[in-house]
Amino acid sequence: MKLLPAFYLQEDVVETSKALLGKILYSNINGQLSSGMITETEAYKAPEDRASHAFGGKRTKRTEVFFEKGGISYVYLCYGIHHLFNVITNKKNIPHAILIRAIEPIEGIKYMLERRNKIIVSPPLTCGPGSMSQAMGFTMAHNKIDLQGNEIWIEDNGILLSEKEIVKGPRIGVDYAGDYASMPWRFGIKDNKWISKPFK
DNA sequence: AAGAGGATGCCCT
DNA sequence: GGGCATCCTCTTC
Numbered sequence: 001m002k003l004l005p006a007f008y009l010q011e012d013v014v015e016t017s018k019a020l021l022g023k024i025l026y027s028n029i030n031g032q033l034s035s036g037m038i039t040e041t042e043a044y045k046a047p048e049d050r051a052s053h054a055f056g057g058k059r060t061k062r063t064e065v066f067f068e069k070g071g072i073s074y075v076y077l078c079y080g081i082h083h084l085f086n087v088i089t090n091k092k093n094i095p096h097a098i099l100i101r102a103i104e105p106i107e108g109i110k111y112m113l114e115r116r117n118k119i120i121v122s123p124p125l126t127c128g129p130g131s132m133s134q135a136m137g138f139t140m141a142h143n144k145i146d147l148q149g150n151e152i153w154i155e156d157n158g159i160l161l162s163e164k165e166i167v168k169g170p171r172i173g174v175d176y177a178g179d180y181a182s183m184p185w186r187f188g189i190k191d192n193k194w195i196s197k198p199f200k
Numbered sequence: 201a202a203g204a205g206g207a208t209g210c211c212c213t
Numbered sequence: 214g215g216g217c218a219t220c221c222t223c224t225t226c
Contacts, residue, residue: 042207051207053222062222080220082208099207130208140221173207196208202226212216 002148003156008070008089013096016089017043018166018187022159025103027152029137032111035155036103036126036136039194042171043185044086046095051177054095065144066095073152075133075143082130085138087147087154101172101186102127103136104194111137128196165190167199 003023010016018041026035046054046066053076054066065074065088074086074097090096103126105112112135116125126135133139138152145152168184175181188195 044207053207060223076207077219077221079206079208079218081218084207086207101207124209128209171207176206202224204222204224206220206222208218210217213214 001156003154005071005148007156008087008147009091011090013045013089013098014043014185017041017098017185019160020087020098020154021161021166021187021189022157024106024155024157025100025136026155027136027138028150032108032137034108034111034136035106037106038100039104039192040102040127040186040188040196042099042101042187044097044099045185049177050180051171051174052095052097057095063095066097067093068144070096071147073142073145073147075138075140077140078130083133083138083140084129085133085136099129100132101129102194102196103132104192105135123194127194161189169199172197
């Protein structure tokens with residue numbers, strides 16, 4: 001069954017980011033069902049987190065979605081090319097988000113290969129936030145989608161990894177974020193090869 | 201109205 | 214390991 005609404009309303013986005021590891025992300029887009037196990041996440045903890053688009057509680061058209069109740073998607077375009085898929089968490093008006101950086105393919109691998117224009121099933125297919133989104137078919141049309149619906153959702157398979165099964169490190173590409181650049185808020189499943197970059 | 205820069209990935213060397 | 218593609222958003226003039 002789907003993760004319940006309460007899952008997305010937990011207060012500590014860092015803990016929720018870890019709890020998403022091992023869960024199953026689904027997309028059912030244009031009649032094409034795909035799924036994969038979430039293997040890598042990053043926590044973005046505004047208002048105090050300078051790396052977040054909602055740093056300081058900043059409200060623009062783009063960041064409005066951060067201030068909705070948790071349990072919806074946030075998709076934005078990065079470098080003019082890549083669609084990055086996030087999950088908004090927490091209570092209304094506390095702008096937390098979790099970036100999904102990689103999955104291990106399970107269902108609909110045929111569709112993933114087509115969307116990525118690839119023939120080999122290996123980590124570059126779904127690892128890295130832009131690649132993952134492309135493989136799953138996520139575009140700007142999938143911003144602000146309710147994760148209780150039937151287009152994009154996360155399945156609760158009962159898996160909750162222990163600290164020993166999780167690796168962590170600084171987030172990717174946030175060097176500008178001052179004190180928050182070095183926060184160990186990137187998480188991965190230990191010894192799983194479906195990750196975007198090695199954890200040191 | 202214009203310009204800078206970004207939560208990346210690919211291809212080349 | 215480095216350069217570059219490519220375009221939206223936000224900031225500032």
